[in-house]
Amino acid sequence: xxxxxxxxxxxxxxxxxxxxxxxxxxxxxxxxxxxxxxxxxxxxxxxxxxxxxxxxxxxxxxxxxxxxxxxxxxxxxxxxxxxxxxxxxxxxxxxxxxxxxxxxxxxxxxxxxxxxxxxxxxxxxxxxxxxxxxxxxxxxxxxxxxxxxxxxxxxxxxxxxxxxxxxxxxxxxxxxxxxxxxxxxxxxxxxxxxxxxxxxxxxxxxxxxxxxxxxxxxxxxxxxxxxxxxxxxxxxxxxxxxxxxxxxxxxxxxxxxxxxxxxxxxxxxxxxxxxxxxxxxxxxxxxxxxxxxxxxxxxxxxxxxxxxxxxxxxxxxxxxxxxxxxxxxxxxxxxxxxxxxxxxxxxxxxxxxxxxxxxxxxxxxxxxxxxxxxxxxxxxxxxxxxxxxxxxxxxxxxxxxxxxxxxxxxxxxxxxxxxxxxxxxxxx
RNA sequence: GGAGAGGUGGCUGAGUGGCCGAAAGCAGCGGUUUGCUAAACCGCCGUACCGGGUAAACUGGUACCGGGGGUUCGAAUCCCCCCCUCUCCGCCA
Numbered sequence: 001x002x003x004x005x006x007x008x009x010x011x012x013x014x015x016x017x018x019x020x021x022x023x024x025x026x027x028x029x030x031x032x033x034x035x036x037x038x039x040x041x042x043x044x045x046x047x048x049x050x051x052x053x054x055x056x057x058x059x060x061x062x063x064x065x066x067x068x069x070x071x072x073x074x075x076x077x078x079x080x081x082x083x084x085x086x087x088x089x090x091x092x093x094x095x096x097x098x099x100x101x102x103x104x105x106x107x108x109x110x111x112x113x114x115x116x117x118x119x120x121x122x123x124x125x126x127x128x129x130x131x132x133x134x135x136x137x138x139x140x141x142x143x144x145x146x147x148x149x150x151x152x153x154x155x156x157x158x159x160x161x162x163x164x165x166x167x168x169x170x171x172x173x174x175x176x177x178x179x180x181x182x183x184x185x186x187x188x189x190x191x192x193x194x195x196x197x198x199x200x201x202x203x204x205x206x207x208x209x210x211x212x213x214x215x216x217x218x219x220x221x222x223x224x225x226x227x228x229x230x231x232x233x234x235x236x237x238x239x240x241x242x243x244x245x246x247x248x249x250x251x252x253x254x255x256x257x258x259x260x261x262x263x264x265x266x267x268x269x270x271x272x273x274x275x276x277x278x279x280x281x282x283x284x285x286x287x288x289x290x291x292x293x294x295x296x297x298x299x300x301x302x303x304x305x306x307x308x309x310x311x312x313x314x315x316x317x318x319x320x321x322x323x324x325x326x327x328x329x330x331x332x333x334x335x336x337x338x339x340x341x342x343x344x345x346x347x348x349x350x351x352x353x354x355x356x357x358x359x360x361x362x363x364x365x366x367x368x369x370x371x372x373x374x375x376x377x378x379x380x381x382x383x384x385x386x387x388x389x390x391x392x393x394x395x396x397x398x399x400x401x402x403x404x405x406x407x408x409x410x411x412x413x414x415x416x417x418x419x420x421x422x423x424x425x426x427x428x
Numbered sequence: 429g430g431a432g433a434g435g436u437g438g439c440u441g442a443g444u445g446g447c448c449g450a451a452a453g454c455a456g457c458g459g460u461u462u463g464c465u466a467a468a469c470c471g472c473c474g475u476a477c478c479g480g481g482u483a484a485a486c487u488g489g490u491a492c493c494g495g496g497g498g499u500u501c502g503a504a505u506c507c508c509c510c511c512c513u514c515u516c517c518g519c520c521a
Contacts, residue, residue: 243475
């Protein structure tokens with residue numbers, strides 16, 4: 001969330017920044033609640049001071065054996081006033097908090113203007129889409145002919161949008177996870193963690209999934225827990241309500257499955273692995289000092305790009321415009337892979353700087369060089385998302401005879417298998 | 429899931445109704461002494477919010493002893509609910 005003091009003192013700037021997102025703002029109600037709260041707090045605290053002084057006096061008098069009945073009655077009256085004010089404060093606090101939680105992050109000045117995905121800017125390309133010498137198949141056709149994907153059986157046990165990988169398909173998935181984790185841990189300086197795949201509402205609120213995105217998550221009412229839509233949630237929440245005493249930056253990475261209801265997106269890009277309710281992902285999260293966060297964002301993107309470069313894939317990096325960045329982000333780059341079967345760019349990574357937005361919600365702080373407590377900046381990026389990565393590897397690696405040439409970098413993780421051919425993978 | 433024991437500041441750990449935001453020790457920071465390291469000695473050493481002050485230093489106040497509620501003039505301390513940890517039993521990959 002945004003700093004209420006910043007909103008109070010820099011209202012015009014905050015309004016202007018939020019307007020760039022096209023976000024409807026309820027700053028008036030917020031500022032009014034803030035003002036009311038401060039007035040009430042000042043009042044109740046002076047009453048509490050009176051009560052404390054009087055109670056102390058009663059204690060002394062009692063010790064001296066004097067009668068304090070009259071005084072006690074008087075203090076009790078103060079207590080009643082305090083209780084009434086405290087109730088009001090609680091209400092205003094709640095209102096203030098729920099308003100604050102609904103306000104999105106302010107876009108950074110370097111974020112391009114724009115209303116929608118159409119206004120995102122391509123900041124660089126790696127390679128360029130090359131026409132194949134034959135009509136490319138889609139990953140669905142390839143997956144079926146190779147026998148490595150089975151959507152029908154998955155739908156029977158769960159429903160549409162839940163992939164079942166078979167044989168070398170499952171193997172490829174596992175190999176890619178291993179490859180990416182190794183790269184981030186051994187070469188990019190991340191520490192690997194393995195987290196819970198369900199989180200409580202406090203954690204979800206901390207990273208910004210709640211309250212706004214409740215509809216997009218799978219929820220388990222019996223235990224009041226949510227399936228994670230991304231490992232960002234458990235990783236970032238590792239330091240929730242802590243003052244981090246070790247030196248920054250901290251880089252963490254984790255593999256996790258991701259669960260998304262994708263409510264409202266039925267019929268949109270829903271074929272095959274493009275948009276699924278469950279997919280695997282390797283995620284990177286950084287906890288950094290505020291002054292360094294935009295430099296850290298660039299290196300985070302570079303870490304994600306490194307994955308794709310080593311896999312020899314064609315991709316482009318987009319700077320999302322103010323109207324398209326996610327709720328919690330101050331700046332965001334997307335990385336998209338070229339998929340010849342789809343004739344489309346597929347988003348496989350989203351790298352964001354949240355500045356102190358998540359840190360404020362989740363109370364993640366550190367000590368500055370001057371020993372003051374301050375909020376960290378958090379960043380995260382996919383490094384990268386699996387299902388669409390598999391799509392790109394299949395569709396880019398395909399040959400005229402329906403086989404797949406695998407990227408050299410994962411061959412060691414595939415026990416030396418360089419090529420997937422029809423009939424090669426074990427059948428169900 | 430059942431029974432019992434606990435949750436106090438970065439850590440260890442005292443405190444069972446007012447003199448407690450909390451003893452003591454360790455760690456940390458500053459200083460004195462010191463050939464260096466070490467030791468000794470002295471001082472400092474929680475967070476949030478509201479106010480004063482230049483959004484610094486500093487300063488007045490309020491709250492916080494797992495979380496929430498209650499009793500009381502007054503709660504770390506008494507009562508209730510919840511969460512977590514440990515031990516034992518049950519179940520189990």
